[in-house]
Amino acid sequence: MPTVVSVLNQKGGSGKSTLTTNLAHAFEMEGHSAEILDGDSQRTVTEWGKLASKAMPTVTPTTAPTVEEDAEAAPSSVVFIDGAPAHDTLNVRAMKLSDLVLIPVRASGPDVWSSEDLLGSIQTRRDQTGEPRAAFVVSQQIARTNLASEIGDVLDTYSLPTLEERTNHRVAYAEALSSGTTVLDMPGAKKAEDEIRRIAQQSLQLLRRTDE
Numbered sequence: 001m002p003t004v005v006s007v008l009n010q011k012g013g014s015g016k017s018t019l020t021t022n023l024a025h026a027f028e029m030e031g032h033s034a035e036i037l038d039g040d041s042q043r044t045v046t047e048w049g050k051l052a053s054k055a056m057p058t059v060t061p062t063t064a065p066t067v068e069e070d071a072e073a074a075p076s077s078v079v080f081i082d083g084a085p086a087h088d089t090l091n092v093r094a095m096k097l098s099d100l101v102l103i104p105v106r107a108s109g110p111d112v113w114s115s116e117d118l119l120g121s122i123q124t125r126r127d128q129t130g131e132p133r134a135a136f137v138v139s140q141q142i143a144r145t146n147l148a149s150e151i152g153d154v155l156d157t158y159s160l161p162t163l164e165e166r167t168n169h170r171v172a173y174a175e176a177l178s179s180g181t182t183v184l185d186m187p188g189a190k191k192a193e194d195e196i197r198r199i200a201q202q203s204l205q206l207l208r209r210t211d212e
C-alpha cells in the first residue's frame, strides 16, 4: 500500500483541491512519486488533470466503494486523496486508509465547525488504531487581519496540531488550479511556492514521525 495523504473538509471551498494538486507535485519534487485520487463528484482535480502536462501527478477519479482498491493499485509511493465537500462515505473511507489527513480551514469559524464530524471520526479511529496522523492547515488567509491571527487560537482548542505554515490568499493559487499547473511551476509565484514547499516539508515530517 502506498503512503496515503487525504485532504478533507466537508466545507466547500476550504482549499482541498488547491492543497492536493500543489502538495502532490511538491512531493514529487522531493523525490516521491505521487498520484491523486479525485474523490469529489464535481471532479475539479480531474478537470485540472486534463489540462495538466505530463510532469504533473496523474489524477484518477475514485468513489467510496472503490477508494481502497484504487489506492492499493496506485503505482506511486504516495497517494493523495482529494475529498468531497459533503458528509460523504468517501471521506470516512479515505480517512481510514490514511497515514496523514490534512484539514484545510479558511481563517473563519464556519470552516472549523464544519470539520467537527470529521474530527470525531478521526479521534475514534485514532483511539482504535493509533492512526491516522492529522493536522489543520490554515488556507487562504489574508495577512494582518484579525481573522488570520485569531484562527490559530481557535484551532489550538482542538486536539489536533496545526501546521506552522499557512497559505495566504494569492491569485497564483487560483490561476494554477484553473490552468492545470501548480504554483511551483508558475513564474512570479515565489511566495506561494515557498508556502507549498514548507507545507510539504511539514507534512513529510509528520509522516516520518512514528511516535504520534
Ligand SMILES: Nc1ncnc2c1ncn2[C@@H]1O[C@H](COP(=O)(O)OP(=O)(O)OP(=O)(O)O)[C@@H](O)[C@H]1O
Residues within 6 Å of the ligand: 010, 011, 012, 013, 014, 015, 016, 017, 018, 019, 040, 042, 044, 084, 085, 139, 140, 141, 167, 168, 169, 170, 171, 172, 173, 174, 175, 177
Ligand atoms: N491560497 C489561496 N489563495 C487564493 N485563492 C485560493 C487559495 N486556495 C484556494 N483558492 C481558490 O478558492 C477556491 C476554492 O478552492 P478549492 O477548489 O481548492 O477548495 P475545495 O475545498 O477543493 O472546494 P470544493 O469543496 O468545492 O471542492 C478556488 O477557486 C481556488 O482557486
Ligand SMILES: [Mg+2]
Residues within 6 Å of the ligand: 016, 017, 018, 040, 044, 082
Ligand atoms: Mg475541491
